[in-house]
Amino acid sequence: MTSGSPTSGVGRVIAGRYLLLHRLGVGGMSHVWLAHDQRLACEVALKEIVLRDSGETAQERAARVSRARARARHAAGLRGHPHVVTVHDVLEHDGLPWIVMEYVAGAVDLRDLVARRGPLAPAECARVGLAVLDALTAGHERGITHRDVNPANVLLAPDRTGAPYGRILLTGHGISVQPDTGEARHTTSAPTGTAGCAAPERIIGGPPGPAADLFSLGCTLYHGVEGHGPFDRESPLAQITAVVAEEPRPAVRAGALEPVLRALLAKDPTRRMTATAAGAALARIVTPQAGGRPPTRNELGPRPRWTEASALPPVATASSAAPAPPPVPGRPLSHALRAAASTGLGLLLALGAVWYALAERTADAEAAPYGRAVGLAAPLRTGDCVVADWPGAARFSGTPRLSLDPTCRDGAPDGQVMAFAEAASANEARATGPARCEELTRETRARLADVRSYAVVPTSAGFVPAEGRAACLVLGAHGPVYGPLAGHRRPGAAFTDTATMQKRDCLDVRSDRDVRLASCASRHDEQVLGFTRLAAGLTLAQARTRSDTACAREVPPADYGFDPSVYEADSWTGEGAWKSATHLVVCTVRKQNGGTMEGDEP
Known part of the structure; x- marks a missing residue:
């Protein structure tokens, strides 16, 4: 089993003193737990240092533990600083270093x-x-x-x-x-x-x-x-x-x-x-x-959001009007007639400008809030499922025409609204919306196999109707997602396709064709660990006979802390992955004896 895998389960006592309550977070170099100090009867944060290189020698491992102690001492030297999390102690348990730190309640x-x-x-x-x-x-x-x-x-x-x-x-x-302390350093060239x-x-x-x-x-x-x-x-x-x-x-x-x-x-x-x-x-x-x-x-x-949107279009000026026609030979106009003509011409020009402005605003309003190309008449809402019709053959090329899928299933939706990126103006929404949506949907996308972020940005006239924000969609990268995503799913909901399965989902398997989302805190049959891609030449039928082996090789449950004597790899394949030619397979873990998983896994 890989050293540093989060195998230390809830209820384990570290160093005969610290009872692990639940995991607070997992980082690239550590796992952080909320623990109860049984000696002082208080809560602390316990950081388990990750040592991933299982092939290292005893001397190299000892050097790593020594480095962890040294770094804990560095942080402990800042004890009492008002803006530093206090380090209380550094200890060793089962050959691994653990750092005992202040637990900051209510922190984000x-x-x-x-x-x-x-x-x-x-x-x-x-x-x-x-x-x-x-x-x-x-x-x-x-x-x-x-x-x-x-x-x-x-x-x-x-x-x-x-x-x-x-x-x-x-x-x-x-x-x-x-x-300048002579402490051992990392030998890797990676920063x-x-x-x-x-x-x-x-x-x-x-x-x-x-x-x-x-x-x-x-x-x-x-x-x-x-x-x-x-x-x-x-x-x-x-x-x-x-x-x-x-x-x-x-x-x-x-x-x-x-x-x-x-x-x-x-x-x-x-x-x-x-x-x-x-x-x-x-x-x-x-x-x-x-x-x-x-x-x-x-x-x-x-x-304020209304500053730019409420500005009226500029009225045409004389410099922008067509040049006056040459004078017609004949008797000059009287001053009164010239004044009347001038007034009438100015009134016509003004009325024309107002008509032009109103026509432009009306045309924009008809395409509100995201413009004619997108085609939606009302602003998107959180959880809205959409079907995207791209103007060319390639997805994510050009502006898609969007329509809502009210059932979020029957129309095989291409994606769903997951967040909104607020802006101070339409210009800011255009400039920052895509990057903000990338950030706001990052966590959701990281847990799905084949999706991309897309920002639906309001026009200048549609900025206020769109409530001053760009809609952040998560769309299937190569095809539909076939149903709701992430937190918009509910326990008990059936999976139409594997495209909506995400990492750490717990599954209630009722049959080969009836798989439902289950709460990981209750009994379930399998848990999603990740994804792998099969060879392009395989048919869907062939994939279903080879996917378990591929998952055991590419996404081994042992790497996620599952005891290989108790658990084994399993997999799910869906038609959508073969229609889109991605050939992605969902890799899961289950008990070898076919029993249920009770919510106490790593």
Whole structure:
């Protein structure tokens, strides 16, 4: 079994003292548990360090454990800092290191907060930045660099007065390092940290330093105020490449915070903003200096949604009118007649301009809120299922004409509305909607086999009817999804096709053709672990005889903490995957004896 797999189940006691209650999160380098300290009768967070290389020697493993202890000591050295999660102890259990930390009740990390509630206002984001910068500076003064500052490692929790998000904490010191101490280092050439937030000098192999943490802070604050990272791309490799070779996406919501972000994201660490300068700049945004100019509307937050949409189209002027015809020979007009003619002509021009403006607005209104090409007469709502008719042969090429599928099943929907990206104007919706929708649907897409994000953006005239937001769809990448997705499904619902099965779904298998979504807390027959792709030449009938073997090889249940003496791989194939030529198979796990799974799996 792979070392570091989350096999430590609920109810296990670590080091004879800490009772595991439930898992709080799983990261690339650790598993974090809520645990009960039986000696002090309080709750703590217990971090299990992941050691994935099962082929390492005893000496190499000992070196890894030693590094974990050293990093825990680094974080413990910041004990008592108001913006650092306190580390209480580091221990070893069954040969693995565990770090005992403060449990912060009611905390939400910055990444999840932005995903749930949207981007922060510039001043609020600057307040977060000041707290994180204070924590980083305290570490830098002790010679400790964090090396993994990112939105998921910034916690916001109620303070002592109960104010939500009043307390700001930096966590994730699991890969922090203290230079010049002779401690063992990672020998891999891969950069540590989070893709899209690691400083360019770290990516190309440079030593860790305070300036690298400041670059990561800039990425974190950019995410907080913009709603997505400055170098977000489709894959971690593409993000890393963008950090080194491309400029960050232009900020559109940052207001007064934008110059600070730009200075922190300088690729040359010698030209990057210092901690002192960043602190002063952030403080000015949080508390503007007395007597200074008042903040602009953009600095206070986005403009009211009606500002752009309510502006009338410009009225035609003389310079835009057709040239006057040459004068007709004859007697000149009298002054009165000339004045009357001029007035009548002006009135006609004015009426014509008003008619033109009203006609344009009426035409736009008929296509509201997303324009004539999309064709919807009313704004989309959360959970709406849609059928997409693309103008060409290729999906995701051009603008699709959308229609609603009220049953979300009978019409084999192409996708569903999963979120909304709010904007201050139609221009902002067009500029930021696709990237925001990528971010808002990331978690859903990661759990499905073959889907893509698509932003349905309102027109200028449709911006107000669309409630000032772009609709974020999750669409089948190569074909329909055949039913509701993610949280819009309900336990007991039957799967029409495997396209709507997602990772960690629990299945109630009633027959080979009747599979229903089950609650993982109750009895169920199988659980979805992932997906694999079969050879293009296989027919659907052939796939059904070979898919179990492929899943056992490509998505082995042991890698997910399932005991191979008790559990085995299983699979499901659907017609949709063969109609779309993706040949994707859903890989599941079940008990070898055919018994039910009771909700106590890893």
